[in-house]
Amino acid sequence: MRGLRSFIFFLQMANKQRGYYSIKLGGKMRTLHFSMNFWANFTDTLGISLDKIGDIFTEGISLGTIRALIYSAILANDQEEGNEIDYNEFKVGVWLEDLQADKLEDIVNAMMESRVLGNDLNMGVKRNDSKTPQKKTQA
Numbered sequence: 001m002r003g004l005r006s007f008i009f010f011l012q013m014a015n016k017q018r019g020y021y022s023i024k025l026g027g028k029m030r031t032l033h034f035s036m037n038f039w040a041n042f043t044d045t046l047g048i049s050l051d052k053i054g055d056i057f058t059e060g061i062s063l064g065t066i067r068a069l070i071y072s073a074i075l076a077n078d079q080e081e082g083n084e085i086d087y088n089e090f091k092v093g094v095w096l097e098d099l100q101a102d103k104l105e106d107i108v109n110a111m112m113e114s115r116v117l118g119n120d121l122n123m124g125v126k127r128n129d130s131k132t133p134q135k136k137t138q139a
Contacts, residue, residue: 019114032073041072
């Protein structure tokens with residue numbers, strides 16, 4: 001049974017469409033989950049309402065926003081899994097000092113490809129849409 005759980009965990013970590021991303025932070029592997037719980041944590045941490053999310057991303061991202069984004073995603077996963085919360089947003093900020101820019105880009109991509117943002121519920125965040133609109137034909 002333990003092997004099956006490990007395999008399912010691996011599949012979740014590899015499935016960006018589900019909004020999961022794993023990275024070594026704070027001396028251990030941490031999983032970020034970009035779920036509805038993430039959005040609740042993120043808006044609570046920033047002290048903003050859901051309708052202001054678009055402003056956060058269009059007005060330029062601050063270091064506080066990056067820290068809140070990563071903290072909220074780690075927290076969401078640990079809360080969902082019942083894991084011990086042995087950190088706060090300030091500890092996460094310290095961990096981020098060693099984060100490479102390409103990893104941050106990967107994290108943002110995982111968020112943008114999450115199930116929530118894959119739906120029409122993009123929370124005001126502009127997404128790159130490779131689909132071109134179909135021309136309507138008249139009968």
